[in-house]
Amino acid sequence: MLELKNIHFSVTDESSGSVDAKKTILGGINFTFEKGKFYGITGPNGSGKTTLAKAIMGINEVTSGSIRFNGKDITNMTITERAREGIAYGFQHSARFKGVTFRALLAIAAGTEDEDRLIDIIARVGICSLDFLDKPVDSKLSGGEIKKIELATTIARNPVLAIYDEPDTGIDLWTIDPMVKLIQKEQKKHERTTIVVSHNRAFLEAADTLLMIKDGKIAYVGDLKGATPMLTDLSVCGYGDICEGESNVRCYR
Amino acid sequence: MLDAIDKDLLMAVADLEGIPKGAYNIRKNGQLLGRKVSGGINIEANEEENGIVVTIKPGVVDQSVHIPVILSQAGLHDVVYNTFIIGEDADVTIVAGCGIHCGSSRAGGHEGIHEFQVGKNAKVRYVEKHLATGEGTGKRTLNPTTKVFMEENAVAEMDLTQIGGVDEAKRLNEAELSAGSSLFITERIMTDGNQIAISHNNIILKGDDSKANIVSRSVIKENSKQDFYANVEARARSFGHIECDAIIMDNGINETVPALRALHPDAELTHEASIGKIANDQLIKLMSLGLTYDEAVEKIIRGFLK
Numbered sequence: 368m369l370e371l372k373n374i375h376f377s378v379t380d381e382s383s384g385s386v387d388a389k390k391t392i393l394g395g396i397n398f399t400f401e402k403g404k405f406y407g408i409t410g411p412n413g414s415g416k417t418t419l420a421k422a423i424m425g426i427n428e429v430t431s432g433s434i435r436f437n438g439k440d441i442t443n444m445t446i447t448e449r450a451r452e453g454i455a456y457g458f459q460h461s462a463r464f465k466g467v468t469f470r471a472l473l474a475i476a477a478g479t480e481d482e483d484r485l486i487d488i489i490a491r492v493g494i495c496s497l498d499f500l501d502k503p504v505d506s507k508l509s510g511g512e513i514k515k516i517e518l519a520t521t522i523a524r525n526p527v528l529a530i531y532d533e534p535d536t537g538i539d540l541w542t543i544d545p546m547v548k549l550i551q552k553e554q555k556k557h558e559r560t561t562i563v564v565s566h567n568r569a570f571l572e573a574a575d576t577l578l579m580i581k582d583g584k585i586a587y588v589g590d591l592k593g594a595t596p597m598l599t600d601l602s603v604c605g606y607g608d609i610c611e612g613e614s615n616v617r618c619y620r
Numbered sequence: 621m622l623d624a625i626d627k628d629l630l631m632a633v634a635d636l637e638g639i640p641k642g643a644y645n646i647r648k649n650g651q652l653l654g655r656k657v658s659g660g661i662n663i664e665a666n667e668e669e670n671g672i673v674v675t676i677k678p679g680v681v682d683q684s685v686h687i688p689v690i691l692s693q694a695g696l697h698d699v700v701y702n703t704f705i706i707g708e709d710a711d712v713t714i715v716a717g718c719g720i721h722c723g724s725s726r727a728g729g730h731e732g733i734h735e736f737q738v739g740k741n742a743k744v745r746y747v748e749k750h751l752a753t754g755e756g757t758g759k760r761t762l763n764p765t766t767k768v769f770m771e772e773n774a775v776a777e778m779d780l781t782q783i784g785g786v787d788e789a790k791r792l793n794e795a796e797l798s799a800g801s802s803l804f805i806t807e808r809i810m811t812d813g814n815q816i817a818i819s820h821n822n823i824i825l826k827g828d829d830s831k832a833n834i835v836s837r838s839v840i841k842e843n844s845k846q847d848f849y850a851n852v853e854a855r856a857r858s859f860g861h862i863e864c865d866a867i868i869m870d871n872g873i874n875e876t877v878p879a880l881r882a883l884h885p886d887a888e889l890t891h892e893a894s895i896g897k898i899a900n901d902q903l904i905k906l907m908s909l910g911l912t913y914d915e916a917v918e919k920i921i922r923g924f925l926k
Contacts, residue, residue: 426904446907455908462905465837465865467923475919476909503923520909 368560369400369423369528374432376418376583392418394583396432400528403558405551407574407591409566409598415583416564417459420530423562424456425449437527453527457520459536459564461513463506469516470500476523491553492519493545510537518546522553528560529553535567547573625753626690629719632783633749634688644686645672647700649693661685661712671701671733674714678707678739689718694758695726701733706774708739717749718764720785722756729761736767738774738801746778752785761788768795768803772827775802781925782809782817791819799827799856806835808925811844811872821850825858825887836864839921840872847875854880854887862891867898867924869917 373395380390393415400406408416421427423434425446433442441449464472474480477488485500492515502508504516514537521529531550535543547569554561563570571577571591579587579594587594626648643661646653657663660680666673674685691698704714718730738744752760768776782789795803809817823832838846852860862878880889898920906916 424908426908446904447910447912450908450910458901458905458908460901462899462901464902464920465924466926467920471919471923472905472909475906475911478910524909 368402368437370433370435371396371398371400371423372433372435373397374419374422374434375430376415376422376427377430392583393422393429396580396583396585398578398585398588400560400562402560403554404575405554405561405573406563407571407577408562408564408580409571409577409594410580410586414580416580417532418583419580420456420532420562420564423528423530424454426456450524453524455521455524455526455529457517457529457531457534459532461504461517463508463513464504466503466505468501468503469519472504472516472520473500473523476520477525488519488523491522492549494519511539511542514538518549525557526559528562531561531563531565533564533566535565535570543567543569623692625692625721629690629692629721629751629753630688632751632753633690633717633719634686634715642684642686643674644688645674646686647689647698649691649696650698653690658683660710663687666701666703668701670699671703673703673705675705676707676710676712676742678742679709680707681709681711684713684715686715688716689730689732690721691718691728691730692721692723694722694724694728694756697727697729697731697761699731701735703735704737704744706736706738706742706744708771709741710739711743713745713747715747717747717751718762719750720752720754720760720762722752722754722758722760724756725758726756727759727761728752729759729763731761731763731765733765733767736769736776738768738770738776740771741773742771743775744777746776748778748780750782750786750789752787754785759787760785762786763788763790765792766794768793770795770797770801770803770830772798773800774798777804778806780805780807782811784810784812786811786817787813787815789815789817789819791817793819793821794823795832796824796826797830797832797858800829801827802831802833804833804835806837807848808837809846810839810841810921810925811846812841813844814842815844816846817844818847819849821848823850823852823860825852825854825856825860828857830856831859832861834860834862834864836862836866836876837925838864838866838874838876839925840866840868840874842870842872845873847877849877849879850891851879851881852889852891853883854889855883857884857886858888860887860889862893864891864893865924866895867921868895869897 376393377389377391380388643658645655660677662675850862864876866874878891
């Protein structure tokens with residue numbers, strides 16, 4: 368249902384000093400996502416996970432390669448067009464607005480201002496308070512609150528393909544399991560193809576298939592068990608040769 | 621009588637579908653069109669006969685006064701001085717507003733000076749909307765001034781909006797706050813074309829525990845220009861905050877100058893100001909919800925100015 372063919376993405380390498388120098392973020396991604404399945408995308412920081420997710424949504428225009436969604440070539444479609452084709456995206460760092468309320472965002476996402484429909488959606492993501500609907504989506508919201516809004520607006524789209532970029536950022540530990548269950552429930556009930564970019568074990572365990580991205584390429588496809596040795600390897604400190612012991616804060620890099 | 625243009629203007633500036641309920645004073649083309657007083661609210665011409673005096677008796681609550689001004693006659697420049705005397709413990713809403721309809725090449729304008737004397741423990745909500753319409757090329761000018769004098773523990777909320785079509789606006793807001801009184805000003809202005817809007821605000825916190833919060837939201841489109849100046853001077857143990865945000869689009873120009881002056885060691889004054897384009901992450905979020913770029917811009921601006 369979602370076919371990525373030889374996806375490349377590169378940006379101008381500002382550190383090189385030359386305007387022509389390019390830095391490759393994605394170096395040839397090939398993968399086909401199947402309908403109704405739950406995919407986890409993981410990998411080290413800076414490996415290209417979010418870049419790939421944004422390329423699917425059209426936020427990053429790919430340098431080369433093609434993306435087919437439900438039999439259509441969407442490579443050159445805008446974000447708006449892809450959204451209308453049924454792709455939804457939950458952002459890791461949510462936009463904050465001045466004056467725009469949660470109700471307004473949710474109404475755009477759901478395509479209706481009908482109070483009962485909106486209440487139904489917020490109940491699904493575990494927001495009990497109706498007052499919350501009229502809160503502005505601004506910098507006064509806590510990290511957990513804004514993530515719930517992000518989740519609600521993604522689900523309200525009733526998408527064919529839902530992409531969640533690190534949905535657990537800023538969420539307290541006790542909320543992660545219900546969130547995983549909710550995403551899973553939505554996936555199963557609506558046969559929704561689901562892609563979650565995450566480092567969190569709870570999401571990776573829930574996934575049918577795990578993709579590990581490393582240096583802009585798919586380094587592994589399979590289940591969590593098979594990925595565990597590689598993930599463990601990644602968690603080993605890479606600063607061994609400059610380590611000065613616990614007294615040096617650099618070990619927390 | 622009200623014609624179709626008058627009705628449109630009244631709807632836009634005062635949310636009125638016709639003649640309002642409660643007390644009102646409607647002024648059209650420099651003349652009195654209609655007036656109604658109520659038991660607790662009196663409206664009469666001032667001694668200089670250049671405006672009205674609205675007197676709200678002490679203790680009058682949950683009442684409203686509408687005082688819209690409409691200008692549809694070309695070449696008229698209307699100047700008024702209105703005084704509002706709000707009695708102790710009263711709680712009222714005053715809806716003012718000026719709509720100009722310009723159908724010719726002759727200029728039209730309105731200069732309204734509104735003075736408020738807010739009594740002890742009284743609360744007033746003042747809503748003022750300005751709008752100019754019409755196909756004519758004549759310059760439309762609106763220069764409003766508000767002067768607010770607040771007694772002990774008085775509360776004033778002022779919503780000042782310039783919706784569109786005004787070529788030139790010079791606004792002046794002045795206020796003096798006695799002990800325990802609170803003033804909240806929210807100003808929302810959108811300009812486009814070659815319009816210019818300048819707002820000066822001078823707030824003096826005179827009494828202990830007085831509090832002022834000034835919020836300015838500006839959207840500056842095309843070749844328009846907006847300047848915002850706010851001075852908060854604290855002469856007592858008091859709180860003041862200025863928050864000004866401007867969204868610039870196209871070739872819009874903005875100058876924002878918040879100024880704080882503490883003349884008392886227990887004054888607490890803060891400000892935040894920002895000028896910039898619509899943030900990209902806001903646009904992308906709304907587009908990912910299915911809106912086009914233009915729809916997203918419109919939604920963000922409407923929320924920002926709401």
